Structures are given as C-alpha cells and as structure tokens.
Amino acid sequence: MNTKKTVLFYLCVVGLLSTQLFYAQEYKKLDSVINAASTHIYTSPDDAVKSGEKVVKEAGDNIDYRIKGYKLISDAFSAKRDYKQSLDYLIKALELLNQSNDQLLKINITNKLGIQYHQLKVYDKAIQYLDQAEQLIAEYPHKDSIHVELGKNYSVRGFIYKEKLSCTVALTYLNRGIAELKKAKNAEVDSKISIIIYNKGNCYLLLNNYKLALENFQESARIARKVNAKSLEAFALKGSAKIYALEGRNSEAIDALNQALSLSSDVNDLILNQEIYKGLSENYLATNTWDQFNTNQQKFIDTQNLIRDRERISVEESLRVKKAELKEKRAELSKKFYYLLLILSFVFIAVVLFFYVIIKRKNKEITTIKNQIIVLQNKKGKEV
Template sequence: MHHNRYFFSAFLGLALFFGYAAFAQSIKNVDSIIKASGTEIYEKPEKAIKAGEYIIANAKEDAKTKIKGLMLVADAYSVKRDYQKSLEYVIMANNLSSHIDDPLLKIKIANKMGIQYQQMKIYDEAIQYLNEAERLCMAYPIKDSVMYHLGRNHIVRGFIYKEKLNCDIAINFFNKGIAELGKADKAMIKTTLSIALYNKGNCYILLSDYESAKKSFFEAIEITKGIHAISLQAFAQKGLAEVYTLEGRYRDAIKELEEALAVSNRVGDLVLNRGIYNGLLENYLAVNDWDNYEKFHALYLDTQLKVKESERKSINNLINEGYKSQNKNLQTEISTYNYYILTTLLLIITAVIFFFILIKKSEKNILKLNKIIENIQNSKAKSN
C-alpha cells in the first residue's frame, strides 16, 4: 500500500512538473513567434497575420496569449492599411483585457486603441485612450519597463497635435517620444524611431525648414538599414523626395521615389503607394514627361479610390461598434430602471398590504371595544 502511495505521489509530481514545463515552453514559443513576426511585420505583414492567427487558434482559454495574437494581427493589418480588419482585432483584444492581470499588456492595448483612433482621425477618442495608457505607465512601479510605451504614446500625440494644433507642438512631442525611446531597452524601438523621425521631417517641411527636414529623413532611412522595415524606408525616401521637389531637384526626387516604389510594391501599403504615385506624377509633370505623368496619375486615382473605400469600411465598422456599445449601455440602464421600478412597486404593495391588515385589525379592535362598552352599559341599565 505504501509503495502504491509513493508511486502515485511520484507519478503526480512528474506529471505536474512536465505539465508546467510544457506550459512554460508553450508561452516561450508564443513570445518567440511574436518577436520574430514583429521584426518582419513591415516587410511581411501577411506572415505576421498568419502567425497571429495561429497563436489565437491555439490559445484556447488563455486570455493573455490570445490577446498577444490579436494584437499581432491588428498591427499587421495596420501596416497593410486595412483599418477595418485592424479595428476588429483591437476591439477583441480590448474586450478581453478585463480578464487579465498584466499591466504592461493593458498599457499596450490602450496605446493601440489610441493609435487606431488616431489613424481613423477620431482624435478625442484617441486622446482618451492615450491618457489611460499614460496613467497606467505612471502607475507602473518599474519605470524602465514602460519607457518604450511612454515614448510611443508621446509620438502618437505628436501625430494628433500636428493635425489639430501646429507643428511646433507636434515636434516637441516627437522629441519627447524619441527621448523616452532612447531610455528603452527594446529592439523594436528602431521602427518606432523611424516613424517619429519621418513625421518630424514632415513637420519641418510645413515649417519650410528644409535642412532640418532632410536631416530627419536621412536619420529615418539610416535607422531602417539592418532591420526588416522596408516600408518605413520607403516612407522616409518619399519624404526626402518631397523636399527635393520643393527645392526644384526634380530628377533627384524621381530617383528617390522610384526606389521607394520598388520597395513599397513588396508590401502593398495603399497609403504609401498613393503618396509615391502623387510625388511621381508631380515630378514627371515638372520635367515634361507626359507619358509617365499619365501613367502615375492613373495609378494615383485608382489607389485613392481603394484608400477611400478602406477608410469608409473602417468608419462604418467603428460606427456599428459604437451603436452596439450604446445599445448595451441602454439595455443595462433599462434593466436597472426596471429593477428600481419593480422594487418600488413591491415596497408599495407591501406597504398597502401592511396598512390594510393594520386597518382591519384596528376595525376588529374597535368592534370588540364597542361590544365591551355596550355590555357594560347593558349591565349598568339592569342594575338600575
């Protein structure tokens, strides 16, 4: 009997050990897949989508792992400018966030929601989520662990303030974001830095500071070397070409744009392609190359339609989600209202029944008292 107990205990211990080891290995594999896909997301977004879908399908009841897969897919669709699909996955991740106890992952989700709304140009909602992410960052005890998220938060604010306020304020936030990223220990900061520098360069163009703009674009291009972020390289080249156009260096602009186009065709980014086509048609027009002007003008118009259609679908999806949320809140309010009405009615009915019983009891007591009085009076009458 003792031998059997010992054998059972040993077997159970081994089972738990190997079960835990398998679980730990599974988590490690998921993180490895996400890391590998994240470094290639700007070059191979489709590969990242497949990796994310695989993680989601195999996450089972593990909410944290499922969220990681959802966020990877959402990021990949953002790279592809498919905002409708990206939004779907972000919302699913956000809905699951209440089931996890991971502050860093919650910060990432809140930041991503802010980015999503910023991309949709719904800035008030974007600021709300960015404020939530910043609050979570400030509350997190290990500051070194949130530098990347805080830097990203400042950079997205820069995008918003560039559109809503002015470029001086936006550049200030880009610089704050870049400074925070400089403190972070993450390989992924290079892609975020490149995005910040590209947008900072665009601000300098609007301020007519072309030398500072070129410096930002050159830095952005340099950062993308050695990492899998060819679309970011193309964006920076497009920005540099715009400066060359403004300086009257049309052939240099065409050279940069043609190189950017060769890169962007491998990614399929509609917004990037639209910008490159627009730059090429303007520069070919400037050098009187009518054949190429007509070619890229047609490509520009076709891509513009696709971008508008994608944006329209995303906005419709967002509106539908808003209606669902409002309807859910309305149903909750109606249920609460009905609960209060029912409770009030029950209290009223209980009070009425109580008073009815009390009145009936009082009537009986009065009748009884009258009977006693009547008996006393009759007794007195007989005595007399």
C-alpha cells in the same frame, strides 16, 4: 506499502514537473514566433498574420497567448492599413482581456485600442483609451517595463494633436515618445522611432522649416534601413522628395521617389503608392517628361479609386462603432432611469406605508380615547 506510496508520490512530482517543463518550452516557442514576426511586421505583414494565427491555434486554453496572437494579427493588418480587419482581431483580444491577470498585457491592448481608433480617425475614442492606458501605466509597479508602452502612448497623442491642435503641441509629445522608447534599449523599438521621426519631419514641413524636415526624413530613412523596414524607409524617402520638389530639385525628388517605389513593391501599401505616384507625376510634369507624367498620373488615379473603396469600408466601420457606442449609452441611460424609477417607487411605497401606519396608529389611539371617554361617561351615569 509505504515504499509504494513514496514511489507513487515521486512519479506524480516528476509527471507534474515534466508537464510544466513541456508547457514552458511550448510558450517559449510562441514567444519566439511573436518576437520574430513583430520585428518584420512592416517588411512581411502577411507572414505576421500567419504567425499570429499559429500562435492563436497553439495557445490552446492559455488566454494570454491567444490575446497576444490576436494582437499580432491586428498589428499586421494595421501595417497593411487594413484597419477594419485590424479592429476585428483587436476586439477578439479585448473580449478575452477580462480573463487575463497580466497587467502589462492589459496596458498593451488598451494602448493598441487608442492607436486603432486614431487610425480610424475616431479621435475622442482614441484619447479615451489612451487615458485609460496611461492610468494603468501609472499604477504599474515595474516602471522599467513600461517605457515602450508610455512611448507609444505619448507618440499617438502627438499624432492626434498634430491633426486636432498644432504641430508645436504635437512635437512636444513626439519628443517625449522618442525619449521613452530610447529608454527601453530594445532594437524592436527602432521601427517605432522611425515612424515618430517621420511624423516630426511632417510637422517641420507644415511649419515651413525645410531644413529640419529634411534632417528628420533622412534620419527616419536611416533607422528604417537599419531594421529593414521597407515601407517606413519608403515613407521617409517620399518625405525627402517633397522637400527636394519644394526647393526645385526635381531630379533628386524623382530619384528618391523611384527608390521609394522599389521598396514599396513588396508591401502593397495603397496610401504610400498613391503618394509616390502623385509625387512622380508632379515632378515629371515639372521636367516636361510627358510620357512618364501620363503613366504615373494614371497609376495615381487607379490607386486613389482603390483607396476610396477601402476608406468607404473604414467609414462604415467608424459609423458602426459610433452607433454601438450610442446604443450602449442609451442602454446605460435606460438602465439608470429604471433604477431611479425603481428607487422612487420604493421610496413612494415606503412613504405611503409610513403614513398608513401613522394614521392607523392615530386612529387606534383616537378609538382608545373614545372608548375611555365612553367608559368614564358610563361610570358617571351610574354614580348619578
């Protein structure tokens, strides 16, 4: 009997270990899918969406991997500048977040919400989530694990301050972001650094420092080329073309823009294409190349119309978010009002009961005193 129990025990242990090993291998595969898709998210965003869907499907009941899958899909739609779908999938991740115990994942999603609202130009909401993420980062014990998240946090603040304050303030945060990302010593951060350096170039352009602007655009293109991030390289080339055009080097600007157009053909980024067509039409106009001017001018107008349709959807989404926020605030205020009313009602009832008891007690005392007086008077009457 003991032998049978021992065999059964060992079989259970082996079965348990085998199950754990199976799940560990499955999750390792999902990690590989996520890492591979994240690396090529700017090159092949559609493939990244498919990878994210695969992760969500194969994650099963594992909440953390389902969140990671939705986050990957959201990032892919952001890379395509389809911010409505990006937000939709991010909200799916947010709905599951309270069921996760992974603090680093919570930081990641909260940071992403800040980034998403920045992209939707809802800046107050973006800062709100960035502040929450920064607080979570400050509380996280393993500081070597949060350089990327802190780098993203600083960088997005820089993007917002560029729009709302000044490039001088923005550059401080952009440099902080780059410094934190470099501490991560991770090849996957190169695309993020390329984006930040591109934005530094735009800041220097706004400050009329063409030399530093061109240096940053060229550095951004070099890093993007290294990681095969075609859309990022195209943006950087577009920035360089802007400097060339301002300096009257129109032929160099046209060459840079044509390179950018070739790179962007696989990405289908409407904002990028619009800027490239606009730059090409302006430079062809400056060189009196009328056929090319007319062709690119028409492509610019067509792309602009497509962007307006997409922006209308994004504005509607922003308004929906604002309405939902106001509705939530009204509900919260109503709830507080009803709580206050309930408390006041209890206080009022308590006060009424208190005075009722006091009055009743006093009346009882008065009645007792009257009875005592009557008894005394009766006694005196008998004595007389």
